Amino acid sequence: MKKIAILGSTGSIGTQTLDVVDMHPEHFQVEALAAGGNADLLIEQAKRYQPKKISVGSKELAEKVMPYMPAGTKVYYGAEGLIEIAAGTDADTVVTAVVGSVGLESTLAAIDAGKQIGLANKETLVTAGHIVTARAAAKGVSILPVDSEHSAIFQCMNGENRSAVAGITLTASGGSFRDLTREQLQQVTVEDALKHPNWSMGSKITIDSATMVNKGLEVIEAHWLFGLAYDQIDVLLHPESIIHSYVEFEDTSIIAQLGTPDMRVPIQYALTYPNRMSSPAKRLSLAQIGKLHFKEMDMGRYPCLRMAYECGKMGGTATTAYNAANEVAVARFLRKEISFLKIEDIIASVLEAHRNVEQPELEQIAACDQDSRKLASML
Numbered sequence: 001m002k003k004i005a006i007l008g009s010t011g012s013i014g015t016q017t018l019d020v021v022d023m024h025p026e027h028f029q030v031e032a033l034a035a036g037g038n039a040d041l042l043i044e045q046a047k048r049y050q051p052k053k054i055s056v057g058s059k060e061l062a063e064k065v066m067p068y069m070p071a072g073t074k075v076y077y078g079a080e081g082l083i084e085i086a087a088g089t090d091a092d093t094v095v096t097a098v099v100g101s102v103g104l105e106s107t108l109a110a111i112d113a114g115k116q117i118g119l120a121n122k123e124t125l126v127t128a129g130h131i132v133t134a135r136a137a138a139k140g141v142s143i144l145p146v147d148s149e150h151s152a153i154f155q156c157m158n159g160e161n162r163s164a165v166a167g168i169t170l171t172a173s174g175g176s177f178r179d180l181t182r183e184q185l186q187q188v189t190v191e192d193a194l195k196h197p198n199w200s201m202g203s204k205i206t207i208d209s210a211t212m213v214n215k216g217l218e219v220i221e222a223h224w225l226f227g228l229a230y231d232q233i234d235v236l237l238h239p240e241s242i243i244h245s246y247v248e249f250e251d252t253s254i255i256a257q258l259g260t261p262d263m264r265v266p267i268q269y270a271l272t273y274p275n276r277m278s279s280p281a282k283r284l285s286l287a288q289i290g291k292l293h294f295k296e297m298d299m300g301r302y303p304c305l306r307m308a309y310e311c312g313k314m315g316g317t318a319t320t321a322y323n324a325a326n327e328v329a330v331a332r333f334l335r336k337e338i339s340f341l342k343i344e345d346i347i348a349s350v351l352e353a354h355r356n357v358e359q360p361e362l363e364q365i366a367a368c369d370q371d372s373r374k375l376a377s378m379l
Contacts, residue, residue, distance in 0.1 A: 002271065003031045005085050005115075007106055008097035009045055010038035012202040013120045013146065013263065017095050018045065020268045023280050028271070034085040034098070034106075037061065043068045053089055055081030082106040087113035093271060095146065096121040099204050101323060101369055104128055111141045118270040120146035122217040123327075127320040128365050129224035143225065144270040149218050150225055151266035152244035152257035157226070158274075160255075166248045168228065170218055171238040172297070173261075175209035177340075178239060182301065188340045190333065207330045211343055216308025220319050223312055230313050235305065237295040242284065260284050304344050307351060316358040317368040318351070324372035325350035332377070346379045 004021070008014045014035075021028045030049035035042040036057040043065055046054050054069065055076040056062050062077035069075060076084045079102075086094050086106040094110040095118040096103050103121035108128075110117060112135070119125070124132055136143050145151050149170045157165065176193050177185060193210050194203055208214035219233050244266075246256035259265055262281035269276065299306040304326075311318035329346040332338045338346070350372050357364050 001027060001029050002093060003029045003089075003091045004093045004095060004118075004271065005032040005034075005089050005091035005110075006030070006095045006097060007034045007082060007086060007103065008036075008095075008099065008120075009033040010035040010041040011097055011099065012205075013095070013097035013267065015041075016264050017097065017118075017267050017271075018049070019280060020264055020271060021049070023264075023268075024277055027277070031089040031091040032085040034082050036098070039065050046070060046073055053085055055085045079105065083109045086110040087115070092116060093118055095267075095270075096124065097146070099202060101127050101320075101327070104132075104365075108132065108135060111135050111139055114139060114141060116141060117143045118146050118267070119143050119150075120267075122147065122214075122221050123323050125221045125224040126217050126323050127369065128362065129220070129319075130359065131362065131365075133224050144273055145221075145225055146263075146267055146270045147218060147221070148241075148261070148263060148266045149245040150222060151269055153222065153226060153247060155257045155269070156245070156247040156255040160247075160249070162227070164250050165226075165228070165232070166250050166252075167232040167234060168222065168226065168245065168247050169234045169236050170215060170222065170245045171236050171241070171243055172212065172215045173209065173241045174237050174239055175212065175214075176206070177210050178237070182341075185341055186339070190336055193333075193340060203334060204327075204330055207333060207343075208326070210340070211326075211330075212302035212305040213308070213326050213330075213343075213347075215302075216305045217323065219305075219308055220312045230309055235297045237297055238293065240289065240292055242286075242289065242292055258284060258286075304347060307344075307347060311351065314356055316356045317360050317365060318354060318356050320360075320365050320368045321350055321354040321372040322347060324369045325376040328373050328376035346376050349379050350376050 032051050032053040034055040039061050053074045062075050066075050087109040093116045096107045097120040101123045104124050107124045241261040243256050248254045260282045265281050311322040325347045329343040
């Protein structure tokens with residue numbers, strides 16, 4: 001039986017991870033759960049899965065949930081609590097599904113504790129990819145991707161010689177506004193942006209899909225996960241989200257991974273690798289779908305993706321500034337403080353003011369993150 005801990009258990013990836021557990025209760029045991037502010041759902045999860053430890057975002061929330069915890073479940077909170085859930089249990093695998101750069105410290109703690117990582121937190125590699133991958137290699141820890149696109153690439157490369165890879169292509173649905181012009185984007189609302197046509201995801205990642213920041217983060221993450229140059233990483237618009245991504249080899253052969261858009265499939269594969277088990281996802285019928293559509297990415301239409309490539313190639317703290325600016329801008333958009341297109345303006349302005357640090361230490365990454373957030377909040 002595999003023992004797992006989930007960072008971000010009440011979010012979209014966390015709840016779908018628990019769906020996988022429910023599908024195969026004989027194979028998984030939930031050791032620990034961490035959530036931010038959704039105390040009520042965490043209480044329900046704790047009662048159902050009887051974890052040894054749980055953590056919430058604040059001391060006040062910890063005091064709220066404590067009376068409802070099962071006997072033997074210890075309660076933690078804050079950044080220290082997140083690290084305790086990541087590194088302080090008997091879990092074999094830690095699913096890192098918290099949103100944003102807050103996941104970096106806890107992921108590093110899990111790696112240091114020798115835990116296998118099911119990575120759903122893009123920002124961990126975006127902000128500190130050189131540190132995280134080096135630490136994982138030194139500890140002999142596997143980082144298994146949970147994102148559907150990176151899981152697809154990982155599966156397509158199984159059994160293949162990595163040196164024979166010519167390049168990879170990450171597919172993108174185009175998000176909520178894929179059929180709108182730049183002019184039409186000036187009038188869109190938060191409610192419009194949250195209506196993703198294909199995937200069930202949290203609010204932040206849904207907005208990131210509409211701006212194409214999400215794909216930009218995935219490009220940077222793919223660079224670190226698979227050791228590829230940015231010129232080897234392409235993005236293709238594919239509205240149906242059936243081909244999740246593909247790999248091209250030197251002999252021009254292409255291997256793709258296909259399936260219905262259901263995050264439980266890549267989540268489960270990260271938990272069961274190298275084995276496969278039955279899935280709750282709907283089976284794919286290409287005959288029923290009939291047609292698949294593809295379109296080259298327009299960097300003018302999606303400037304946030306262009307900026308992600310530029311930051312990735314620059315390296316250093318540029319990707320940290322990119323991510324931090326976006327997190328603040330998206331939060332402001334969700335609070336209806338700014339317009340949708342203002343998100344990309346804020347990112348561009350933060351990057352223009354940024355002074356890059358090559359091969360930064362964690363302290364320099366943290367300082368860049370803080371400075372970028374401060375600037376983004378004032379623009």
